[in-house]
Amino acid sequence: MALLQISEPGQSPAPHEHRRAVGIDLGTTNSLVATVRNGIAVVLNDHDGHGLLPSVVRYLRDGHTVIGREAAADQARDPRNTIVSVKRFMGRGLKDVVHVENSPYDFLDTPGMVQIRTVAGLKSPVEVSAEILKVLRARAEESLGGELTGAIITVPAYFDDAQRQATKDAGKLAGLNVLRLLNEPTAAAIAYGLDNAAEGIYAVYDLGGGTFDISILKLSKGVFEVMATNGDAALGGDDFDHRLFCWVVECAKLAPLSPEDTRLLLTRSRDAKEFLTSHAEARMTASLGSGEAVDMTITQKDFQDMTRHLVAKTLGPARKALRDAGLDVADVKGVVMVGGATRMPHVQQSVSELFRQTPLTNLDPDKVVALGAAIQANVLAGNRASGDDWLLLDVIPLSLGVETVGGLAERVIPRNSTIPVARAQEFTTYKDGQTAMSIHVVQGERELVADCRSLAKFELRGIPPMVAGAARIRVTFQVDADGLLSVSAREATTGVEAAIAVKPSYGLSDEQITQMLKDSFDHAKEDVHLRALKEQQVEGGRMIEATEAALREDTDLLSAQELAAVRAELEILRKTLSCADHRTIKSAIERVNRATETFAGRRMDRSVKRALAGRKVESL
Amino acid sequence: MNLNQNHFELFGIPVRFEVDTGELDRRYRELQREVHPDRFAAAPEAERRVSMQRATRVNEAYQTLRSPLRRAVYILQLRGVDPKFETNTAMPAGFLMEQMSWRERIEAGSEKPEALLQLQAGLRSESSKIYEKLHGQLNEGRDDEAASQTTRMLMFYEKLDDEIENKLAELEA
Numbered sequence: 001m002a003l004l005q006i007s008e009p010g011q012s013p014a015p016h017e018h019r020r021a022v023g024i025d026l027g028t029t030n031s032l033v034a035t036v037r038n039g040i041a042v043v044l045n046d047h048d049g050h051g052l053l054p055s056v057v058r059y060l061r062d063g064h065t066v067i068g069r070e071a072a073a074d075q076a077r078d079p080r081n082t083i084v085s086v087k088r089f090m091g092r093g094l095k096d097v098v099h100v101e102n103s104p105y106d107f108l109d110t111p112g113m114v115q116i117r118t119v120a121g122l123k124s125p126v127e128v129s130a131e132i133l134k135v136l137r138a139r140a141e142e143s144l145g146g147e148l149t150g151a152i153i154t155v156p157a158y159f160d161d162a163q164r165q166a167t168k169d170a171g172k173l174a175g176l177n178v179l180r181l182l183n184e185p186t187a188a189a190i191a192y193g194l195d196n197a198a199e200g201i202y203a204v205y206d207l208g209g210g211t212f213d214i215s216i217l218k219l220s221k222g223v224f225e226v227m228a229t230n231g232d233a234a235l236g237g238d239d240f241d242h243r244l245f246c247w248v249v250e251c252a253k254l255a256p257l258s259p260e261d262t263r264l265l266l267t268r269s270r271d272a273k274e275f276l277t278s279h280a281e282a283r284m285t286a287s288l289g290s291g292e293a294v295d296m297t298i299t300q301k302d303f304q305d306m307t308r309h310l311v312a313k314t315l316g317p318a319r320k321a322l323r324d325a326g327l328d329v330a331d332v333k334g335v336v337m338v339g340g341a342t343r344m345p346h347v348q349q350s351v352s353e354l355f356r357q358t359p360l361t362n363l364d365p366d367k368v369v370a371l372g373a374a375i376q377a378n379v380l381a382g383n384r385a386s387g388d389d390w391l392l393l394d395v396i397p398l399s400l401g402v403e404t405v406g407g408l409a410e411r412v413i414p415r416n417s418t419i420p421v422a423r424a425q426e427f428t429t430y431k432d433g434q435t436a437m438s439i440h441v442v443q444g445e446r447e448l449v450a451d452c453r454s455l456a457k458f459e460l461r462g463i464p465p466m467v468a469g470a471a472r473i474r475v476t477f478q479v480d481a482d483g484l485l486s487v488s489a490r491e492a493t494t495g496v497e498a499a500i501a502v503k504p505s506y507g508l509s510d511e512q513i514t515q516m517l518k519d520s521f522d523h524a525k526e527d528v529h530l531r532a533l534k535e536q537q538v539e540g541g542r543m544i545e546a547t548e549a550a551l552r553e554d555t556d557l558l559s560a561q562e563l564a565a566v567r568a569e570l571e572i573l574r575k576t577l578s579c580a581d582h583r584t585i586k587s588a589i590e591r592v593n594r595a596t597e598t599f600a601g602r603r604m605d606r607s608v609k610r611a612l613a614g615r616k617v618e619s620l
Numbered sequence: 621m622n623l624n625q626n627h628f629e630l631f632g633i634p635v636r637f638e639v640d641t642g643e644l645d646r647r648y649r650e651l652q653r654e655v656h657p658d659r660f661a662a663a664p665e666a667e668r669r670v671s672m673q674r675a676t677r678v679n680e681a682y683q684t685l686r687s688p689l690r691r692a693v694y695i696l697q698l699r700g701v702d703p704k705f706e707t708n709t710a711m712p713a714g715f716l717m718e719q720m721s722w723r724e725r726i727e728a729g730s731e732k733p734e735a736l737l738q739l740q741a742g743l744r745s746e747s748s749k750i751y752e753k754l755h756g757q758l759n760e761g762r763d764d765e766a767a768s769q770t771t772r773m774l775m776f777y778e779k780l781d782d783e784i785e786n787k788l789a790e791l792e793a
Contacts, residue, residue, distance in 0.1 A: 007709075019662070117712070123781060149662065149663070150662060179661045179662065180658070180661055217733045219785055223649055316792045319792045320789055320792055323785070323788065323789065323792070370660065376658075379658070380658055380661035380662060381661070381662050382662040389653065391649060391652055391653050391656060391658075392656075393656075395651065417679075417683075418678045418679050418682075418683075419679075420672050420675050420678055421676060421677065421680070422680070423675045427703075478672075478676065479673075480657070480672055481656075481657040481658065481672070504783065543664050546663060546664050546667075589665075590665075592664070592666075593664060593666040594666070596666045596667075597666040597670060598664045598665070599666075600664075600669075600670040601666040601670045601674075603667075604654070604655055604667075604670055604671065604674055607654050608651060608654045608655060609652070611650050611653065611654045612632050612647070612650060612651070
């Protein structure tokens with residue numbers, strides 16, 4: 001087949017080939033990549049045998065970057081250019097960033113998301129995250145011996161649309177085919193549930209470096225159903241470090257600190273916190289650039305007393321999640337602990353008291369999310385083995401609404417709705433001949449728009465002129481399986497599709513991503529066009545393969561004429577594959593997609609009919 | 621699966637107000653197993669798009685059939701009856717008085733979770749009686765007008781229940 005001649009060795013889309021897929025836990029403090037090897041989920045290590053990659057990126061003057069352990073070691077020396085905990089800035093404006101006063105960075109408050117001025121220029125949190133992802137991608141490709149088919153990136157369940165979109169953009173920028181954004185507690189539940197053949201109601205309590213999630217799941221006969229989720233997207237181990245840091249500064253009566261000293265003491269605070277997990281007291285020493293010296297002893301009790309309010313902040317969301325799930329503490333069969341911060345004894349104790357049972361701590365809280373993501377990525381990429389037929393039903397964490405008169409938010413999709421979900425809402429014009437209107441989409445549980453997160457302002461244009469109140473504009477809000485929102489609109493009385501100009505309140509435009517991609521390639525001296533061409537050729541090859549397989553199975557669903565049309569488009573695509581322009585291939589792929597949509601629908605309907613008739617169908 | 625099917629047909633169950641929820645859950649999972657986007661994550665875009673539409677539709681149908689109130693309204697819609705939630709706000713004076721009294725009691729109990737939970741239990745036992753009435757109006761003694769009026773009443777009860785839920789949530793924050 002002509003196709004194989006142009007494919008790189010090892011990436012031919014042979015139908016039964018094992019596809020390289022990974023799960024990535026892009027954490028606040030550490031990131032990991034895992035895969036399923038010989039049926040077992042494993043974390044992939046670097047050359048020195050480390051699985052955890054510190055989520056730290058240092059920018060150098062010459063444009064080079066240092067990532068991970070080495071960068072983490074430099075943070076007190078070069079705090080302004082060494083970005084730690086970048087996850088806290090994803091999809092966030094400057095006003096959302098907590099502890100900004102103790103942050104050494106030179107922030108630029110650009111619309112939608114903060115950026116950071118570094119010696120290597122202005123960097124968006126998306127770019128910083130992409131640097132971390134690139135390291136993990138390279139590690140995986142080296143370890144698995146070839147390019148990845150796809151990856152799952154995990155996100156806190158309580159991440160809103162802006163934070164999710166930013167994470168997906170970072171994946172794209174790192175050259176990953178993001179199969180799915182998977183909620184971290186759900187990933188943990190998969191790893192735990194499959195490993196222990198768990199059945200019943202489980203709570204996953206996930207306190208990471210910068211985020212807190214609580215999810216309530218029902219596990220039954222191969223179904224993982226998230227019943228409710230809650231959390232705090234700005235609460236994690238970092239806040240415990242920060243509290244200890246403030247306490248030290250106060251007790252030692254230190255003068256205002258330089259960024260270097262701040263970073264040094266924050267790192268020492270984290271070390272002390274970790275030490276106190278298994279010791280009654282910790283000694284902290286540091287010689288500061290100011291000439292001052294710190295030498296203090298912190299007892300476990302001191303530390304627990306000063307951070308008790310932070311632990312308490314997790315309990316409200318936990319109770320709310322139970323309430324939303326319509327359940328009581330007594331219904332919960334087990335509590336799975338995830339995230340490094342759950343190692344702290346007073347966290348475990350509070351969780352025990354709330355759920356009236358000892359939490360399950362037999363898994364490695366740092367790795368369980370990546371392992372669960374790897375298991376799901378393996379299945380999503382198409383390596384479904386017998387027995388891998390579990391079903392995952394996840395939810396949207398925060399309600400979606402639109403702004404109405406008086407700055408009030410009207411709920412369109414309530415929190416904890418199972419995704420994918422769509423709701424249509426009708427709007428009308430208030431002036432004669434009005435041809436445009438704007439719709440403000442917000443996310444959150446508060447009544448006032450000002451208290452919710454602004455997601456986007458959509459402008460509908462091209463409404464046919466009518467008298468006031470006559471037009472019926474039906475706006476459809478669709479949330480996909482990644483928890484990402486898209487909006488479309490149609491004028492109902494005339495059927496005119498109103499044009500939507502999206503004005504995102506956050507995130508990056510497609511142009512910005514393309515530009516960043518181009519810049520990063522310029523730097524790596526790789527050819528962005530060659531890369532795009534290769535990608536489209538692989539994609540086109542897969543498309544032909546998949547479509548032909550579908551035609552072999554279900555040709556009878558098409559009339560002779562329809563079949564001829566599909567075959568004609570396939571033939572065009574096949575010919576285009578050898579051309580040198582990725583855009584031509586891309587448009588041929590899109591044409592095949594359009595030509596096969598009806599066919600895809602009929603095939604799905606047939607498999608559903610078979611399933612309801614109780615007959616076993618071969619997996620697709 | 622056919623997009624012209626109604627929710628009951630989609631799930632292969634009879635169009636009736638009483639629903640076997642165990643059977644509903646089982647069919648829901650069977651349907652999602654076939655159409656869920658996770659099955660098509662590596663498939664061509666056309667299949668991914670179709671999968672998202674179908675899975676969205678199955679979720680919508682499930683949510684409608686699982687909630688007794690939404691199910692009742694949906695049955696009325698299938699019969700061509702519009703319960704006119706927006707326009708028909710005329711309610712018997714006695715019912716409105718009762719609503720006001722509930723509202724006052726919720727306000728008075730707003731600082732005490734135990735009081736709110738007790739009110740909620742009372743409210744739910746009250747509304748379950750109304751559901752029994754609705755059951756009769758939709759089936760044996762079919763009276764679509766009366767059933768519409770009953771669903772409008774139940775809408776008020778649902779709002780009160782939501783209010784209690786919100787108050788309880790605030791207390792937990």
